[in-house]
Amino acid sequence: MENYSRTKALFISVSVDCVILGFDGKSLKMLLMSRKGKEENSDYNDFKFPGSIIYANEDLDLAAERAVKEITGLKNIKLQQFKSFGSPDRTSNPRDTRWLENATRQKVGRIVTVGYITLIKMNQVVGTFSKEYDVKWFDVTDETVKLAFDHTLILSEALKEIRRQVTYNPVIIFDLLPKKFTARDLRMAYSTLFSKNYDVRNFYKKFIEGEKYIIALEEKERNVTHRAARYFRFDRKAYTKKHSVVR
């Protein structure tokens, strides 16, 4: 066990941070909380993913659910742990340490954070956000948004993970779409997730016509200026049958 003895006793905290993604029909959105603070010569206002340091008797998943509920007001969100971040310089920015010590009323040293991710249907959460915190949707590509700590890294890792999952197991992209969606909605979701343009015809052939689990409905769009498009729905049963995990 000799190697263990080289371990320094660390003053360390563990937190959770939750990347909540949505899709508004045009672009991929992330839900951020505003962070305001004072500095020597100025105030600042930047943003972070909803999160919290874990409580004494809290499991990681519980802490993530609690943080999301308290900060955003969203309940029963299916959070998925995707990666932990523990670089020693996560808290090297004095602004972050100061803000956190002020917020937690405790000395903050090194923090290892466990990243969670979830995709939600934006149309189902309109107006449900808690008033206590200032949370808003932002384009994931919005470069004017300054993220605290290493949350820029957490975002890029979260997007990598989602792209990987959608590539191998497209099911989760339907978590971003309304229950009824048009071919264009699905194409735009892929397009914004993979920052890639898809030829309308080819996309339809490859991702809709070809897939038994995407069911065309009788219903079409209403009150639209362009030609009303047909709605589709995702059939989870048909999908599961095709993609059963144990081959």
Added chain:
Amino acid sequence: MENYSRTKALFISVSVDCVILGFDGKSLKMLLMSRKGKEENSDYNDFKFPGSIIYANEDLDLAAERAVKEITGLKNIKLQQFKSFGSPDRTSNPRDTRWLENATRQKVGRIVTVGYITLIKMNQVVGTFSKEYDVKWFDVTDETVKLAFDHTLILSEALKEIRRQVTYNPVIIFDLLPKKFTARDLRMAYSTLFSKNYDVRNFYKKFIEGEKYIIALEEKERNVTHRAARYFRFDRKAYTKKHSVVR
């Protein structure tokens, strides 16, 4: 930030634990280190995955590489972070706490551990294990092996993750196989991973004939009592072409 103030300052440690899996042609193996200790009325000998508490200036990935190198002697192992485990009762067993405090010469409270996984070719690591620690291969299904802490949970979560990955992205199963493998080797690898028997003919059709990235070699087995089987190799280029992540 009101919710943060409910946070108790926690005496907490962060560790890494590495699930190293191999395949001997018959069954899936895990690499474990032996843990010996004394208790009131008896000695005990159980096992754990190679791991370590992280050092003061160590990133998570670095700690995992170091632990694997120090404990097993294995170098340049591609470790993949798969899940973190932070249940407050991970260290509820006094035996575990006592052992760890003795090993680390520090007080141990709650520990959050970051799980890593890797699949390795057993034939390439024969005789390379470090002498300093008692590490051995065990069948992942061996119920006589008592695992410390929550390592039984870590194992089952690691296997779930590998099954999920192989199902959607078979490439990683070839990390378990020798560079040259027979159809039987591949079938047994699937069979042991999914605890499932595959019909020889159907398996060949579905997993070998059907796949452009599995290349038949001229070479056949030598000095075998049964009919010598042909060797195959995995063609990563052909695979990547077929499974390019960004669609």
